[in-house]
Amino acid sequence: MKRLAIPCLLLSTCLLLAANATQAKQGEGTGAEAFAQLEQLLPTPGDARTASGAPGPEYWQQRADYVIRVELDDAKQRLIGSETITYQNLSPHALTYLWVQLEQNRFRPDSDDMLTARAPNFEEFPYRALEQLLSRRDFEGGFDIQKVVDGDGEPLSHRIVKTMMRIDLPEPLASGESFVFQIDWENNIIDGIASRARGGYEYFEEDDNYIYEIAQWYPRVAAYTDYDGWVNKQFLGRGEFTLELGDYRLEITVPGDHIxxxxxxxxxxxxxxxxxxxxxxxxxxxxxxxxxxxxxxxxxxxxxxxxxxxxxxxxxx
Amino acid sequence: MATDELFYVVDFVNVGGLPMPLPLEITYSDGSVEKLTIPAEIWRYNNEKVSKLFVTDKEMVKIALDPHLALADADRTNNQFPREVVKSRFKLFKVKEEPNIMRQSETGEKDGGSKR
Known part of the structure; x- marks a missing residue:
C-alpha cells in the first residue's frame, strides 16, 4: 500500500503545478509586469529613510500612550470602554488632525468589508459559510463612539469614515508636542465561531456560559509615517496594521468567575x-x-x- | 438551518477594463427601491469578473447598474437586469427637442431652434 501512495502523491503535485501555470497566464505578475523594477514602488530615500529602507540620520516615529478602562458585560456580550491617549508628535511636521482606527466598524452593514464581500462558491458551499453569512448580517456591530474630548473635557470635532475616524485638533500640534484626548465607546462582541472573525465570543450551551477572545477592540491612533503620511486606508477585514509604539495601562473589569x-x-x-x-x-x-x-x-x-x-x-x- | 431569506447572486463583468465602483438600484416586488454603492475594492481579487450575493427578505424584480450616470460608461445597454430597451445615441439625436424657452428668447424663433 505504501508504494501505491507515492505515484498518487506525484500525480497530485503535477496537477497542482498545472493549475498554478494556468493561473499565472492571467492577471498581475506576467510579462513585463513580472520584471518591473521595485524602485518605483519603494519610498523615495531621504533623511528619514535610506534607499535600503533602513532608518536614516533623521529617522522619526510617532508615539501614542494609552490608559484604557474596559468592562465586559457578560449578559449582553458587550464591551464598555474609555481611553485616554497621549499622542506625541515626533515628526518634523505640524499636524492639524489625527486619524484613529475603528476596526470593529467593519461589521457595520455599510462597511467596505461587508459591501465588497464576494459571493461564495455555491458549488462547494459548506453549512458554516451560510451560518457565517447570516450571522454577520444580523449582527449589530461597530463602535458606538460616545465621547471624543480633549484633556480638559472639551468636545473635539471628529468625523467617522467607516473604519477610520479623523479628529480635528483645536490648534496645530507642533513638532515635539503632545496632545491628550479621551474616547469613550461601547461595542457588541461578535459571535466568533459563527462569523469566523478575528475576535469574538464562543457560547457553551451545556454550561450556558461564554468565552471571549478579544482583538481589534479599542480605538487606536493610526500610524503617521515618513513614507506614507497617515496610514488611513479602510480596513477590509484582512491584512495587518502598522501602529505606533507606546505604553499601555489597562484596567479590565470582568465578572468574578472569569480569568x-x-x-x-x-x-x-x-x-x-x-x-x-x-x-x-x-x-x-x-x-x-x-x-x-x-x-x-x-x-x-x-x-x-x-x-x-x-x-x-x-x-x- | 431554516431561513426564509432569498439569496440572489449577481455577476458583474468588467467589459471596459477599468475597475469602478458599482452604483446599484434594486427594485423589489413590493415596489420599494434600494440604492447602494459597492466600492471599487470589490474588484481587488479579480478585476475582470465578480459575483455579489444579496440576501433579502423581499423578491427582487430589477437591478440596474449606474442609475444616475455616474460612471464613465460608453455602453449603457447592458446595465439592467432584466434587459431593457435603451435609446441609442442615434435615436436620441433624432428625437425632436422640446421647445426651449431660453433659446426662444435669445433668437426670437418660435420653434425654439430645433434644427440642430
Whole structure:
C-alpha cells in the first residue's frame, strides 16, 4: 500500500503545478509586469529613510500612550470602554488632525468589508459559510463612539469614515508636542465561531456560559509615517496594521468567575487571583516552560488558560 | 438551518477594463427601491469578473447598474437586469427637442431652434 501512495502523491503535485501555470497566464505578475523594477514602488530615500529602507540620520516615529478602562458585560456580550491617549508628535511636521482606527466598524452593514464581500462558491458551499453569512448580517456591530474630548473635557470635532475616524485638533500640534484626548465607546462582541472573525465570543450551551477572545477592540491612533503620511486606508477585514509604539495601562473589569489572559505585567495579583493561583504565578515567573495558573478546563473544548513565563495576565474581579 | 431569506447572486463583468465602483438600484416586488454603492475594492481579487450575493427578505424584480450616470460608461445597454430597451445615441439625436424657452428668447424663433 505504501508504494501505491507515492505515484498518487506525484500525480497530485503535477496537477497542482498545472493549475498554478494556468493561473499565472492571467492577471498581475506576467510579462513585463513580472520584471518591473521595485524602485518605483519603494519610498523615495531621504533623511528619514535610506534607499535600503533602513532608518536614516533623521529617522522619526510617532508615539501614542494609552490608559484604557474596559468592562465586559457578560449578559449582553458587550464591551464598555474609555481611553485616554497621549499622542506625541515626533515628526518634523505640524499636524492639524489625527486619524484613529475603528476596526470593529467593519461589521457595520455599510462597511467596505461587508459591501465588497464576494459571493461564495455555491458549488462547494459548506453549512458554516451560510451560518457565517447570516450571522454577520444580523449582527449589530461597530463602535458606538460616545465621547471624543480633549484633556480638559472639551468636545473635539471628529468625523467617522467607516473604519477610520479623523479628529480635528483645536490648534496645530507642533513638532515635539503632545496632545491628550479621551474616547469613550461601547461595542457588541461578535459571535466568533459563527462569523469566523478575528475576535469574538464562543457560547457553551451545556454550561450556558461564554468565552471571549478579544482583538481589534479599542480605538487606536493610526500610524503617521515618513513614507506614507497617515496610514488611513479602510480596513477590509484582512491584512495587518502598522501602529505606533507606546505604553499601555489597562484596567479590565470582568465578572468574578472569569480569568483574563493578556500580555503585560499584572498589578493587582492579590485582588484577582486565589492563593493557589498566586503561588503558581510565582513559580511561572522563573519557570523554563509554560506554567498553568488556572487548571479550569473548558467543556466542549480542550483549551486551558495558561500563562507563559514573562507574560502575565491583568484582571480585576 | 431554516431561513426564509432569498439569496440572489449577481455577476458583474468588467467589459471596459477599468475597475469602478458599482452604483446599484434594486427594485423589489413590493415596489420599494434600494440604492447602494459597492466600492471599487470589490474588484481587488479579480478585476475582470465578480459575483455579489444579496440576501433579502423581499423578491427582487430589477437591478440596474449606474442609475444616475455616474460612471464613465460608453455602453449603457447592458446595465439592467432584466434587459431593457435603451435609446441609442442615434435615436436620441433624432428625437425632436422640446421647445426651449431660453433659446426662444435669445433668437426670437418660435420653434425654439430645433434644427440642430
Amino acid at each position: 483574563v489572559t493578556a500580555t503585560g505585567v499584572l498589578q493587582n495579583t492579590d485582588e484577582v487571583l486565589t492563593a493557589t493561583q498566586r503561588e503558581r504565578l510565582e513559580v511561572a515567573e522563573t519557570a523554563a516552560k509554560s506554567w498553568r495558573i488556572s487548571t479550569t478546563v473548558m467543556t466542549n473544548s480542550t483549551s486551558r488558560l495558561t500563562i507563559t513565563p514573562g507574560i502575565r495576565s491583568f484582571s480585576r474581579g
